[in-house]
Amino acid sequence: MKAFTQHQGLVAPLDRPNVDTDAIIPKQFLKAISKTGYGPFLFDDWRYTDGGGMPGQDCSQRPLNPDFVLNQTRYQGASILLTRDNFGCGSSREHAAWALADYGFRCVIAPSFADIFHGNAVSNGILPVRLDAETVERLFQECFSAEGYRLTVDLEARTIETPGGEAIAFEVEDGIRHRLLNGLDDIGITLQSADAIRDYEQRRKQEKPWLYTEPA
Amino acid sequence: MGKTLYDKLWDDHTVQRNEDGTVLLYIDRHLVHEVTSPQAFEGLRLADREPWRKDSILAVPDHNVPTFMRHTIEDPVSRMQLETLDKNVAHFGLREFPLNDSRQGIVHVIGPEQGFTQPGVTIVCGDSHTATHGALAALGFGIGTSDVEHVLATQTLLMKKSKNMRVTVDGKLGKGVTAKDIILAVIGRIGTAGATGYTIEYAGEAIRDLSIEGRMTICNMSIEAGARAGLVAVDDKTIDYLRDKPMAPRDDLWDQAVAYWRTLVSDPDAVFDKEITLRAEDIQPQVSWGTSPEMVVPVSTSVPDPAEEADPVKRQAMEQALRYMDLKPGTPMAEIPLDKIFIGSCTNSRIEDLRAVAEIVKGHKVAATIKEAIVVPGSGLVRLQAEKEGLDRIFTEAGFEWREPGCSMCLGMNPDKLGAGERCASTSNRNFEGRQGAGGRTHLASPAMAAAAAIHGHFVDVSQLQ
Secondary structure, three states: OOOOOEEEEEEEEEOOOOOEHHHHOOHHHHHOOOOOOOHHHOOHHHHEOOOOOOOOOOOOOOOEOOOOHHHOHHHOOOOEEEEOOOEOEOOOOOHHHHHHHHHOOOEEEEOOEOHHHHHHHHHOOOEEEEOOHHHHHHHHHHHHHOOOOEEEEEOOOOEEEOOOOOEEEOOOOHHHHHHHHHOOOHHHHHHOOHHHHHHHHHHHHHHOHHHHOOOO | OEOOHHHHHHHHOEEEEOOOOOEEEEOOEEEEOOOOOHHHHHHHHHOOOOOOOHHHEEEOOOOOOOOOOOOOOOOHHHHHHHHHHHHHHHHHOOEEOOOOOOOOEOHHHHHHHHOOOOOOOEEEEOOHHHHHHHHHOOEEEEOOHHHHHHHHHHOEEEEOOOEEEEEEEEOOOOOOOOHHHHHHHHHHHHOOOOOOOEEEEEEOHHHHOOOHHHHHHHHHHHHHHOOOEEEOOOOHHHHHHHOOOOOOOOHHHHHHHHHHHOOOOOOOOEOOOEEEEEEHHHOOOEEEOOOOOOOEEEOOOEOOOHHHOOOHHHHHHHHHHHHHHOOOOOOEHHHOEOOEEEEOOOOOOOHHHHHHHHHHHOOOOOOOOOOEEEEOOOEHHHHHHHHHOOHHHHHHHHOOEEOOOOOHHHOOOOOOOOOOOOEEEEOOOOOOOOOOOOOOEEEEOOHHHHHHHHHHOEOOOHHHOO
16 A cells, blocks of 8 residues: 655545545446556546546547536646545445545545545545544635645644645544555555454354354 | 443454454455455455455355346446456355356345345445345445455454444334335435444334345445444344245254344443434335435425525535436425336345335336336346246336346446436435436335336325325
8 A cells, every 4th residue: 555644735626515436436437357547537427528438448538527626727636635524425436546546636635534435545545634624614715715725734743734834633543544654555464463363263163153154 | 331232243253452442353254246356356366365264255246237138248348347256256266146046136135135144243245235234133334345355365354343323213104104215214314424433223113013124225225324334133033034044054053043143132221322213103205306315305295495405515515416406496206207217226126125016016007208117136036036926927017127136227337227317216225426327317215116106107105095
């Protein structure tokens, strides 16, 4: 996993709540069997006006929706997504996190995230930052009013620094912070506990043998 | 202090507690389908790892499967994904119900149907509707592909415990009101993020009165309220449901299992972090009007007016939804004309759902204005059972198409989708923009409501039908 320590980047404001994973990456792109190449199809139905792309399609000639935030000149190159409540709700598709990462997003700021998406983001080196709704509203207003609005996200210090020099503190679970700071492979960490897993399994077989009979 | 059912399941699967409050949680059962597994298997191969416990895994193709002429998959990308599942299963020596197996079906239908899902197990799948299995007091939840790989490689997940929420539905449901209406009403009440960070236990007389199939419909949509898992305590219905299921324990092991399963209820003095109570008598047949499952109203009412919403973020979301759905505030829900009808999905494709549809459509015809009405059973075994009961003939005589099992038009990864602007009464679980096809408009409803809508060409209040 790509480590996340500090990141400074351009902010794109996606001003709607309950952005679901079907919107982040529509179903037809879930047919691919790789983890990469989803960036051009991020927010496909909102970003293009041709009624939906196809996996593997060259998007360079597709008609863009000029009203969609990521198509506006001032947000080109954005790597921090600012959005509203319950971002990433709906399906468990990790393709949503892959698409955001492949597009170039390293951080998503919102008042709240759906649980499965939150985990998927972290697994892909994207930092989800929860801030209270008032602060998010303020960042939206600052972002709308200042072209080239950039934030500095410091995971080490657990702060977001605004262009005005204000440092906004955020909370993040210690385990998630540790994994992101070090870019750790979860499976590798868990396998250090292989003996504990085997011991547990032995006990479980004794206590609940019906779970270990060969199914029909 | 007593323990909730969720506390008991959590504690029983805790392998190791970490300093940061997370837990290494043991996973008993792993359902695998073609969409969210290829990258996980690839990860295993790249790291030269083997699945930790192959007998914990059951693989089945469902999302891409065509529901007619299923062995000629025209979309090469879909075909490749289905073939990739078969190859991975063969490579790692796993168990699969392939396309030509009568047990094949939607992953969340076949797990309970086979007795692969049992009370007291943890069961995961790269699919958010894994909450379905909680109807059997199994702790089931959806995971992303990185976690699929993690479970394959380690039989565990690193997790933080959720809080406990109890949703109690007291009293008796009225005529024509079903499990689907209960869960839509719950989501309408608490919102799509209302249970984020919680596991929901559903309780109360109206839940106890439901069949296991009805309880699955409720638990299935827990994720639409933000909860990764939903649960219902074990009772006689749970035990009766599992008796004689192919993968359920036998003989002495059955007795041992049942003795344990009986303990899988919340203690009387257990404390929940949040309690929600609904009266069954107050719940009417529900229909969604917008693009989030929380945008739902009783069918007897009208499309709501954003002008009456005080919160500006919510108001804007309502306006966006109305634009997408091409609806005007104040329009009676029953006057909205429909183009297509979809009966199916992991929410409502079990035999009980099909019986409810048959009861409504028997002797009637699908309205001439409906372009397509399809019934997609949840599994090959549901399909066979329905045919044994003659339900398929009732459907086809009424003008429905009787299809083969799969996820189908719930998300349109196979050829079944909505065209741009088409409006569908759907028994599925999500009415997101483009969910059933780019530009398609979804109205979520119960099987009985969708069936009645097929006959009339628009929604009708099934509680008022004679």
